[in-house]
Amino acid sequence: MRWFRKQDPPRSEGQAEEIQELDSLRDAIQRSAMPDAAREVALRELERMEKMHPDAAEFSIAMTYLDYLLSMPWNVMTEDNLDMARAQAILDEDHFGLYQVKERILEYLAVRTLRRSSPFNILVVDDEQIARQNIAYVLSKEGYKLSTSPSGVKAMDLLRSRRFDLVITDLKMEGVDGIELLRHIKEFHPDTSVIVITGYATVETAVKAMKIGACDYLPKPFELEELRRAVARSLEKKRAEQELKGPILCFAGPPGTGKTSLGKSIARALERKFVRISLAGVRDEAEIRGHRRTYAGAMPGRIIQEIRRIGSINPVFMMDEVDKLGHEFKGDPASALLEVLDPEQNKQFVDHYLDVPFDLSKVMFILTANVTDLIPPPLLDRMEVLVLPGYTDDEKLEIARSHLIPRLLREHGLWEGKVAFSPGAILRIVRDYTREAGLRGLERELASICRKLARKALEPGALSDGILIEEDQVPEFLGPRRHFRELTDERDRIGVVTGLVWTEGGGEIVFIEATCMKGKNSLLLTGSLGEVMRESAMAALSYIRSNARSLGIDEDLFLDRDVHIHVPAGAIPKDGPSAGITIAMALISLFTGRPARREVALTGEMTLTGRILPVSGVREKLMAAARSGVKEVVLPAKNRLDADSAPKKTLEALKLHFVDYLEEAIDVVLKRKGEGDSPI
Numbered sequence: 001m002r003w004f005r006k007q008d009p010p011r012s013e014g015q016a017e018e019i020q021e022l023d024s025l026r027d028a029i030q031r032s033a034m035p036d037a038a039r040e041v042a043l044r045e046l047e048r049m050e051k052m053h054p055d056a057a058e059f060s061i062a063m064t065y066l067d068y069l070l071s072m073p074w075n076v077m078t079e080d081n082l083d084m085a086r087a088q089a090i091l092d093e094d095h096f097g098l099y100q101v102k103e104r105i106l107e108y109l110a111v112r113t114l115r116r117s118s119p120f121n122i123l124v125v126d127d128e129q130i131a132r133q134n135i136a137y138v139l140s141k142e143g144y145k146l147s148t149s150p151s152g153v154k155a156m157d158l159l160r161s162r163r164f165d166l167v168i169t170d171l172k173m174e175g176v177d178g179i180e181l182l183r184h185i186k187e188f189h190p191d192t193s194v195i196v197i198t199g200y201a202t203v204e205t206a207v208k209a210m211k212i213g214a215c216d217y218l219p220k221p222f223e224l225e226e227l228r229r230a231v232a233r234s235l236e237k238k239r240a241e242q243e244l245k246g247p248i249l250c251f252a253g254p255p256g257t258g259k260t261s262l263g264k265s266i267a268r269a270l271e272r273k274f275v276r277i278s279l280a281g282v283r284d285e286a287e288i289r290g291h292r293r294t295y296a297g298a299m300p301g302r303i304i305q306e307i308r309r310i311g312s313i314n315p316v317f318m319m320d321e322v323d324k325l326g327h328e329f330k331g332d333p334a335s336a337l338l339e340v341l342d343p344e345q346n347k348q349f350v351d352h353y354l355d356v357p358f359d360l361s362k363v364m365f366i367l368t369a370n371v372t373d374l375i376p377p378p379l380l381d382r383m384e385v386l387v388l389p390g391y392t393d394d395e396k397l398e399i400a401r402s403h404l405i406p407r408l409l410r411e412h413g414l415w416e417g418k419v420a421f422s423p424g425a426i427l428r429i430v431r432d433y434t435r436e437a438g439l440r441g442l443e444r445e446l447a448s449i450c451r452k453l454a455r456k457a458l459e460p461g462a463l464s465d466g467i468l469i470e471e472d473q474v475p476e477f478l479g480p481r482r483h484f485r486e487l488t489d490e491r492d493r494i495g496v497v498t499g500l501v502w503t504e505g506g507g508e509i510v511f512i513e514a515t516c517m518k519g520k521n522s523l524l525l526t527g528s529l530g531e532v533m534r535e536s537a538m539a540a541l542s543y544i545r546s547n548a549r550s551l552g553i554d555e556d557l558f559l560d561r562d563v564h565i566h567v568p569a570g571a572i573p574k575d576g577p578s579a580g581i582t583i584a585m586a587l588i589s590l591f592t593g594r595p596a597r598r599e600v601a602l603t604g605e606m607t608l609t610g611r612i613l614p615v616s617g618v619r620e621k622l623m624a625a626a627r628s629g630v631k632e633v634v635l636p637a638k639n640r641l642d643a644d645s646a647p648k649k650t651l652e653a654l655k656l657h658f659v660d661y662l663e664e665a666i667d668v669v670l671k672r673k674g675e676g677d678s679p680i
């Protein structure tokens with residue numbers, strides 16, 4: 001049944017409106033900036049609509065679709081501000097510290113800028129002066145930087161001292177001819193493209209040149225327009241290759257370390273719009289790539305939705321928590337994401353709903369993750385990871401004073417000068433009310449105090465003289481302390497060893513407990529032990545049993561006993577087997593009756609032969625150790641360089657012991673027998 005053929009007279013008022021609407025839709029499609037391929041699809045859809053009843057569900061689905069196509073910002077983009085000094089000022093203004101990360105971001109921006117704005121260098125080689133000059137003249141008008149050379153030999157000389165993006169060479173020259181020059185370039189300057197000009201347009205020479213690696217050839221005589229096009233074609237390819245080489249930045253670190261805020265600063269510096277989505281739990285490829293339109297309630301993927309919402313094709317697009325991308329694949333979200341991020345493919349990104357290619361190549365994608373271990377490897381390959389390990393207490397104090405508090409006061413209508421926090425108060429909040437690598441908790445607690453102060457400010461005369469919040473007033477605002485430093489309050493025990501683990505929240509200390517009781521020689525494991533930790537525990541026990549004698553342990557001890565290992569703390573470590581050395585030490589402490597010093601913390605993977613292998617997250621672990629009051633840390637010798645990258649303050653607070661074998665750590669951690677309580 002055809003309701004709305006244009007030649008049919010409309011049957012009622014409603015239908016007349018419908019036709020009018022479709023006509024104006026056609027106008028809008030014609031006027032829209034969408035590419036021709038999209039316009040064709042849109043017009044075809046419109047034609048389909050003209051044949052439908054406006055009450056049909058399909059009609060409104062098609063209408064929504066056309067609306068979507070029309071409202072996409074096909075070619076709307078913001079102009080980049082490429083002033084690097086300004087970008088640096090903005091990054092510094094928004095962020096305390098993070099020098100290396102900021103430096104790397106600026107380098108990244110600088111390279112992008114240069115790559116895009118620097119003109120291509122072209123060398124024209126021809127022994128005929130007029131030809132040489134003509135070509136150079138025409139191409140310099142196009143904005144390229146031109147050099148010329150009258151011979152192949154001179155061209156080789158020039159190539160040694162300067163880099164050229166493209167060489168245009170005649171084939172027939174005295175001395176070194178074009179083919180020889182081409183061979184030379186392909187061997188010694190493989191990044192330089194070559195177009196050959198051949199006087200005798202014989203197919204063989206052209207084929208030969210292309211075989212050796214020329215990207216194009218021009219038979220003489222040629223139109224200038226042909227030359228322009230050939231040059232533009234080869235350089236466009238080059239530009240795309242260069243873009244491809246650019247990595248995608250990924251900020252990795254615990255929550256609250258400034259990842260989002262760095263992304264926002266980059267957007268502010270470039271004067272681009274800022275978008276942020278979370279990839280946490282994205283299991284279905286359709287969330288990225290969209291649902292096919294034929295499904296009821298179909299929608300575009302998150303990328304296209306956000307681009308439409310923000311109304312620009314070149315925003316800074318932050319994708320959070322790429323390490324939490326769903327693993328139970330329905331489709332493959334990681335490969336869909338790869339397609340979004342790959343400059344070679346994202347120029348023509350096809351969302352299933354949109355169904356026509358959309359250019360994502362101008363978007364600046366930035367990814368974030370808490371830990372990099374869980375990022376799918378093909379994605380990790382495309383990224384350059386910038387690590388934000390977290391802040392020391394002193395850095396937190398500084399950031400609170402210079403950034404968080406002034407901003408929070410403004411946001412709460414409290415004016416600076418009237419309200420101030422003493423350094424002691426800030427540190428007390430950091431130590432007793434938060435336990436984190438980042439600043440989220442601190443910001444939350446400070447905001448909570450600001451809210452209470454805002455209420456106070458409305459009581460007549462309450463804050464008229466201003467207020468300085470001192471250390472001992474903190475509990476008045478925030479209630480009793482929430483965190484205790486377990487280390488300082490406890491005694492050294494037998495079978496309880498302090499370990500360092502790496503979790504999503506940064507580094508953390510855990511206490512690994514081992515005990516044994518009468519039984520049948522079995523191993524019990526409880527607490528937050530992941531599968532890998534279980535294996536570490538078994539390996540540790542086997543090592544100790546096989547080396548019992550040299551460790552001073554009675555071998556018969558194992559015969560009629562069950563061993564129980566427990567990790568009481570909540571968070572599950574993300575760094576696999578790094579608790580091996582700690583578990584082994586807890587067992588040695590247990591079987592030798594030597595108490596373990598709580599203020600010594602350990603991390604290291606252990607092999608069956610007692611060798612200690614390097615682990616990840618060393619910087620984060622050291623910071624956690626210092627934060628928790630640990631005094632000494634035992635680390636794998638191979639992690640020495642990683643340890644050096646920890647903040648100076650952290651290193652000053654800790655004594656580090658680097659070991660290759662478990663035995664080297666025993667006397668550092670264990671006291672003499674009888675120095676602690678509770679023997680087995």
Ligand code: ADP
Nearest residue numbers: 094095096255256257258259260261399403439
């Ligand atoms: P993330 O995205 O890593 O979870 P955010 O960027 O949301 O962390 O940071 C949490 C808060 O801490 C924000 O208010 C942010 O402005 C602030 N912040 C983080 N790092 C810094 C820093 N180096 N200097 C100033 N403020 C910071």
